Amino acid sequence: MSGDNRFVVVANRLPVDLHTAPDGTRTWSPSPGGLVAALSPVLENQQGCWVGWPGVSDEAPEPFRTDAGVLLHPVRLTEADFEGFYEGFSNASLWPLYHDLIVTPVYHREWWAAYRDVNLRFAQEVAEVAAEGATVWVQDYQLQLVPGILRQLRPDLRIGFFLHIPFPSPDLYRQLPWREEIIRGLMGADLIGFHLESNARNFLDLCAVTEGLTVEGTAGTRRIDAHVVTHDGHRVAVGAFPISIDPGSLGEGEEGGVDKLRAELGNPETVILGVDRLDYTKGILQRLLAFEELLESEALDPASTVLMQVATPSRERIEQYQMARSQVEEAVGRINGTFGAMGRPVVHYLHQSLPKNELRTYYEAADVMLVTPFKDGMNLVAKEYVACHGDGSGALVLSEFAGAAVELREANLCNPFDLESIKRAILTAVQGLSTTPDVMKDRMLAMHRQVAEYDVNRWADAFLTSLEETR
Template structure:
């Protein structure tokens, strides 16, 4: 028997976290993260159903509704599932492979088996909650087999898939021992979306090379001109749909919050900010090394500038993440030992998540924002910072390998693998604010216009409209 939900989002995680009070009362609170911020407004609009793991092992509550009326349908995962499906195949195999082998991927057959089994479990749950002819929007790399499985279980459904991380070139992807299964899983969708045209091109080339499939058209932004023609006679649309943010969801900072923060930082002339998950792809260590060398050469004065780095905890049971944290924290200590003064560190480091209103204050207080990943599908932090500077203040230092660099052309772009390039971009931003404020303001205002007019609603609407136009 089918469910009664005409619009279903399915993602690895539900958009809530379980909070337990000292008295033992358990409540569900909205969770942070770019995917949640992007999809929540869409689901509220459609009053849809979100299928995902609740974030706790070996149990799943009964389906429940959020305050906004969204139905949450939990999927139960065991501790073993989490270890092999999520930490293993998703984040020790696919994540490094899709980020151009920044660390070597591990290919373990038991991880693959768990990935396949969990995708089947998710697909089974979706099949039970989706109404006849419903639209199902599958999210991200953890669930790449789901469209193909769901196509077999429920051929009546219209299925979209969106990848939130980069998609590698065909030569890299072909390393994966289970490449054919992943490709066939994705091709169960009616529409496959990527952030950038380059990701769509990589997938089309892969489908042509590995599966011998006919490909027609070329990928375009926010529309579908490219298609893969499958062996069973279906046509699957492929396009680029750059994700963005909901500027309204950033809220407002507390009155006087910016002045209080800068006072706590020692009233510096320049506040430089980094906000990232503590992930080895984010280039946090390299930006710290660049900052250290700028201080060492006196290009920046430690009496006038501070770096505030927020590093949100992430996947800390995985060895490469533990190493990344150790290296970052060692660098923070060394830089403060060399250039800080009693009660006045030159690097302020927070290894914690921040609430939205506090993060908004940090964005507004920052003169320069550092977003320097080695590789990123989009990077919404860059767009959040720009959205908070509608007055034209501030400067953005942005990796040329972040998807956001395609849209935010007026940023100070850098090569995150090149310490000298990062140093030049930081120095240019800092000195540009001091010496060419009108030019810097003009650049920020252009970026702000881009983010404001290309928001999360445009991303979702363009994808869903394109999905509605596809023919199964």
């Protein structure tokens, strides 16, 4: 029995967090994250339904609508589901594999069983809420089996799948014990989207070389030039659709907020900023080490330079994430102990989430933004910083392995595995703001035009238009 929702987004998490007051009162508030920021405007425009886990184990409230009119349909997960499906297979098996083995993936059969079972549950929930002939947009690596299951449950649906993280080379992917099942799950979609053509090419090569499927055409950007033909004749379109942001979602910064923040930092000449989830893929430790060496060599003056690092808590029960936090916080303490003074740290570190309007003030106050992941599907933080500098101020240091580097070519690119490369990029950015301000302004304005023109609505429109064309 189908529901009445013509457009359904299904993702691991609902775009809300549950807050419990001391008196026991429960309220739901919008949750942070690039996926939420990207999809919320689309759902609001279409008055769609979002299917996902509410973030609380062993509990699923009744479906409810947000203030914007989006129907949220919770999926109940037990604590065992969360440990096996999310912490286990999704983030200790798939995440490191898809990020080129930055840490070694762990493959447990019981994790795979949990992943398969939870994907089945998500698909069943979607099958119940979707109207006849509805469009369903499945999001990300946690739900790669959902398209195939949905194709069996509801062949009337138009199914799109989008991967928000990188897709590795076939040689790496072949080590996954359940690679055939994952590919079969993805083959239930009518359109599979990636951020970059290189990711799409990796997937097409895997389908052709490893799985023996017929591949027609080559991957294009914001258009469909490639198809995979399954053994039963189903044609799956494949393309690259670089995700972006909704500049309006950053809100308005507090009036006088930039001056106030810089005063709280001691009115330094140069403010450098990093904003990341505390994830081992983000290269936070390496940028701290590079900053430390620049201070040691006196290339940067600790009396006139500060680094702000916002590290949002992430997957804190997973060992590699605990280790990453420990290493980062040890480096912060060491740098401040060596180069700071009482009441004047040289690194200002926050291990917490910030509301969007406060984050905008941080972006606007920063002279240099550091985005140095070892590997990233896109990285919307880089685009948010650029969106906040429509006056051409500021400079962006960007990893060449972030998906955003394909579009933000005027950034100061660096190799995050090479401390000397990071150091050169930071110095070039810092010095360029004073020695070649016109050049730096032109570069920032060019990036701002790119982000303003190709916003989240262009991303969603391109994908959904291409999905409609597969009919």
